[in-house]
Amino acid sequence: MSIGLELSCERRFVPQALLDALASRFGSRFSVAQSVREHHGTDESPYQPMLPDAVVFAESTEEAAYVARLCNEHKVPLIPFGVGSSLEGHVLAVEGGISLDLTGMNAILKVNPEDLTVTVQPGVTRKQLNEEIRDTGLFFPIDPGADATIGGMSATRASGTNAVRYGTMRENVLALEVVMADGRIVRPGSHARKSSSGYDLTRIFVGSEGTLGIITEITLRLYPQPEAISAAICNFPTLSAAVESVIQIIQMGIPVARVEFMDEWAVKATNAYSKLNLRESPLLLFEFHGSPASVQEQAEAVQDIARDNGGRDFDWAMLPEERSKLWTARHHAYFAGLQLRPGSVASTTDVCVPISCLADCVLETAQELDQAPFPYTILGHVGDGNFHVMMLLDPDNPSEWEESQALNRRLAERAIRMQGTCTGEHGIGLHKIEFMQLEHGENGLALMAGLKKTFDPNNILNPGKMLPAKSMQG
Incomplete structure (x- = not known):
């Protein structure tokens, strides 16, 4: 097997x-x-x-x-x-x-251009949403890569390539309709931009991974489409130089919309899979949003920082079709990575750390992975301290699987030790349950378990996820 x-x-x-x-x-x-x-x-x-x-x-x-x-x-x-x-x-x-x-619940219920909001059913996908609101001059920026449903993105508190500027689902969900375990329907939140009324039930459901309620309606923030957009690629001689550039860019407060990191192997895989000819060394992929003047100012400041860290001059993707090709290739990095080892299976993981710890976390992780008996890639949304590791395993070699799980464990422990988190956007599900106590402590887990028992006393909603079984006992 x-x-x-x-x-x-x-x-x-x-x-x-x-x-x-x-x-x-x-x-x-x-x-x-x-x-x-x-x-x-x-x-x-x-x-x-x-x-x-x-x-x-x-x-x-x-x-x-x-x-x-x-x-x-x-x-x-x-x-x-x-x-x-x-x-x-x-x-x-x-x-x-x-x-x-819930994919049959895929209606866009109401667009409110004046309020910059939209209300949708959970089966609406992010691509469907942006396609249908394009004529309003607005867009929804959360982009996890996969054409996920808005309900799933809310349930897992998704983020993605635009999170460094626009935030995650946590910041962009204003209101919900939720079916509770016993069939009651609640509607936390409002269409107002802020509220100090009562407990913030909206944020409790966002990221609860289907364990506290079933999300059946979502009201989201929308944003004006930028007047100008430009994208650029910058290659670096080392992984360290690329990551240090990101840290300096963020600490300088330059409002980049996207800054993505790809290591040498991720670039190599992307070239082969998406028929590109990117230079095969660690790179950063940027996107800038704003007025033409502000975009130019951001790009010049970022390029100066990159040069100081040994980065090459920018390769620009100015036309919409060029940008689309580039970002599509980035989103296909998972499938591209699989081609590095035909017949392999992938074990993926992610962590998120404070930006000041990003270089140490990435470099220590890469050094460990270099000793592994299988290929790997590192890429991620490093503008907010979040990166991903993909390990390509021989499906007939249990020892490789065991080693990948040990590496995953050490990576999560490293991130938590650096006051980060075991997952920036994948969520807990089943795979990261073992790290919950280390990250949140016994008292934190007990509080979560009490919340689960209050919302779902018979433990019918997505049981076995998020919380260790022992925290649900008693």
Whole structure:
């Protein structure tokens, strides 16, 4: 059998009465077919598939609430599902149960150009959203790479290449509609830009990974499309020189919109996969937004810093199609990396550290990876201290798998020791549960577990994720 993390978890009993009720209510939008269950029991994580007992395709908040009430009554797990692009096992049916597919809830409900907001259903994808609001002169900047759903991005507190300027989903979700475990519907937040009213329930649900409620509606901040955009690539002689440049750029307060790092192997893979001819050395990929004058000013300041660190002169991508090609290639870096070792499987991880610690964290990680028996790439959104590691493993070699997990563990511990976090954007899911106590402490975990028990006393919402099993006992 191929390598990969396997879990030995006890599946909960799903009574036939529950399946019959769902089949009666949803008809063709209810399925127990093997292929449908396999699709909903697999994601991009390193885990072996974990299939739900059945899948329901919801098309309204009321339908989601009906499924939640029924599952809660029978104490059957309920796992919200978007497009399955998770890297950490978020959507896997660890204890069996019902997968609630929300992709059919894909309407853009209301665009408010004057308020710079939009309200959408959870199945809307980021590309769909930006395509449909293009004529308003506004855009939604959060860009995690994959064409993820807005619901999934909210549930995992996604960020991406634009986060250094526009923030993450945490800063860009204003209000929600959420179905609770017992089917109640709550609507935390408002369309106002700020509020000091009550507990901030919106931020509690954003990033809760489907463990506290099912997000069925999201109100987002929008931004005016920049008057001018330019992108540039700068190569460096060493990894250290590239990362030091980023630190200085951020500490100088230069408002770059994007600054992405790629190591030599990531560049090599991208060239081969996307048919580019980038110089194969560590590089930074920049994008600048603003007025023509401000974009020029930002670019000149950044180029001066890069030169001081041994960077080459910028290679510019001025035309929209050139920028699109470049960023598409960056977003395809995962698939490109797989080609470095044909037939391999990837184990990916990410951490985020204070910008002052970024160089040390990246360099120490690279030094360890250089001793590994498999290829790797390092890339990331280094403008906010977040970077990713991709390890390419022989699927028939368990020792490589064990080594990759040891490297992942040491990387997470290193980031936490530097007062960072074990994940900047992947989320916890299953793969990073073991680091939760180290990062948050026993008392912090107990507080989270108490919150989970209050919101979901029967532990039906995406069980087995986020929190260690021992924190849920008692």
